[in-house]
Amino acid sequence: MEIEHLSFAYPKTTTPQLDDVSFTLKPGQLTSLIGPNGSGKSTLFNVLTRQLVPTAGTVSIDGQAIADFSARAYAQKVAAVQQHNPLYDDLSVQELIRFGQSAYHFPLSEAADEAVIDEIMAFLQLTGLKKRSMQALSGGQQQRVWLALALAQQPEYLLLDEPTTYLDLHFQFRFLQLLKQLNQQKHLTILIILHDLNQALAFSDHTLLLANGKLAAQGAPQAVVTPANLKTYFAINSELVATSSGQQIVQLPD
């Protein structure tokens, strides 16, 4: 996915919320998108998921502008998991996940590929919950269902906007491990908005740092999550220290 000179301004605003942003989502990479509050991360996510139309620049996949894809063709390429998802209380887990297959079979019929759905439910440990209604699930379980719905689209790109916000530490870690597995085993290309810089360091191959709507830095996470960048863009003093396993982590001052 190529993002070239992308700009976006909400109506009636004087400065753009995205300003000449360019980067590439390389196939097979897990990319983290970080940046302070209000830096434009969700706006960028909404442009990439076609919920907002850019004021300038292009987003293309395999050389074709995303605006030129039909809804179904785009759903086969790109799936999204949002921070807030609507609650479909009356639907069972299995029924909701089947909707992901409408990228291929619409109107959704018996033609939905049940083997695909069963595999995804097994992978995300949802099989035992498949008959439950969404309202009878915990926040962490619901978030796995939304991920399953996205995977049922069998996309090439998975875009996630702070998907771990409502998860406790255990499920945050588990969710990110699942993403890493999907990335490594199924070669899914992933872009994830993260606030936790240690998660960005631990889980991503590539990091994008957005500040005031501009791409302030990009590269290997260790080259972007640096004390100098944290000072400049997050106004904090920090150190990077190595754990016993060699993993770099951000340490804040006492």
Ligand SMILES: Nc1ncnc2c1ncn2[C@@H]1O[C@H](COP(=O)(O)OP(=O)(O)OP(=O)(O)O)[C@@H](O)[C@H]1O
């Ligand atoms: N609908 C809107 N109309 C006008 N301005 C908006 C709208 N939505 C967001 N903005 C502004 O656009 C800028 C970028 O917001 P955005 O939500 O993309 O940031 P973010 O990096 O995702 O922030 P956070 O980390 O707080 O989630 C902010 O200044 C915000 O106030």
